[in-house]
Amino acid sequence: MKDSFTVHDLPLSERPRERLLKLGSEALSAQEILALILGRGIKGESVMVTSQKLLSRFGSLKGVANASVEELTQTRGIGPAKAAQIKAALELSKRLEGDAGEKPKPMLKSPEDVAAVVRSQLKGKKKEHFLVLCLDTRNRLINCKPVSIGSLDTSIVHPREVFKEAVSSCAASVIFAHNHPSGDPEPSKEDVELTKRLAKAGEIIGIDVLDHIIVCDKNYLSLKAKNLF
Numbered sequence: 001m002k003d004s005f006t007v008h009d010l011p012l013s014e015r016p017r018e019r020l021l022k023l024g025s026e027a028l029s030a031q032e033i034l035a036l037i038l039g040r041g042i043k044g045e046s047v048m049v050t051s052q053k054l055l056s057r058f059g060s061l062k063g064v065a066n067a068s069v070e071e072l073t074q075t076r077g078i079g080p081a082k083a084a085q086i087k088a089a090l091e092l093s094k095r096l097e098g099d100a101g102e103k104p105k106p107m108l109k110s111p112e113d114v115a116a117v118v119r120s121q122l123k124g125k126k127k128e129h130f131l132v133l134c135l136d137t138r139n140r141l142i143n144c145k146p147v148s149i150g151s152l153d154t155s156i157v158h159p160r161e162v163f164k165e166a167v168s169s170c171a172a173s174v175i176f177a178h179n180h181p182s183g184d185p186e187p188s189k190e191d192v193e194l195t196k197r198l199a200k201a202g203e204i205i206g207i208d209v210l211d212h213i214i215v216c217d218k219n220y221l222s223l224k225a226k227n228l229f
Contacts, residue, residue: 016028016032016033016035016036017036019032020032020036030055030060030061031048031051031052031055032048032051033061034051034054034055034061034064034086035047035048035050035051037085037086037089038050038051038078038082038085038086039085041077042076042077045076045077050075050076050077050078053075053076053077054072054075054078054086057074057075058071061090064086064090065090065094066124068126068127069083069084069087072086072087105136105140105141105142106140106141107138107139107140107141108133108135108139108140108141108175109139111211111213111220111222111224111225114133114175114177114211114213114220115177115213115215115220117133117141117144118131118133118144118177118213118215119215119217119220121144122177122178122179122215123179123217124217125179125181126181127149127150127181128149128150128178128179128180128181129146129148129149129178129179130146130147130148130149130157130176130177130178131144131145131146131147131176131177131178132144132145132147132162132165132166132174132175132176133174133175133176133177134165134166134169134171134174135171135172135173135174135175135210136170136171136172137172139173139210142169142170142171143165143169144177145165147161147162147165148161157194157198159197159198159201162174162176162198162201163201163202163205163207166207167205167207171207172207172208173207173208173209173210174202174207174208174209174210175209175210175211175212175213176195176198176209176211176212176213177212177213177214177215178191178212178214178215179214179215179216180214180215180216182216183216183217183218184216185214185215185216185219185220185221186214186221187214187221187223187226187228191212191214191223192223192228192229195209195212195223195228195229196229198212199229209229210224211223211224211225212224212229
């Protein structure tokens, strides 16, 4: 018996790659797209079965895209390498979609503006994700970059990593944002202390820290509005 099953074990007319070449990528199902990304299954289980397990577990292709590497590897047949392949392929799609519009950079004038920009990136996350939003001299968004994942403290979010993104983007100022998976936007002592530390670092290198927004799925909180730094 073969050690693993690949798409070549399927009848020719049912192989995702052959269907793509003959009918175009639009003809493929989500299951077939995942099968092509994964390439092969495991002993006793075809790659199409593994793909369907992922879709069943996470509900849809979007659910798979939003799953963490740790969550993906909980599915039999998905190790760290295959999880990385999935994340990379779906991230590429997301970036291409973002580039297609080439929309004007939004101007961030209020905490509401910031929350609107980052909520889609942070919604539903089960861990805290810390983002730095780099702005130009007119408060227009240059980019929004993730810095760390995990509970915030000074060992995880270091000024060096935060301001490296700002300096490389030629940012005049920055806004920080992170999520509270609990749904309560009230800042912790660590949130406040970290923000003060980063603000001081910004003063030294000449990049203003305008705000730190804590975002939940249904609400948000501005540390600047609360005069917490």
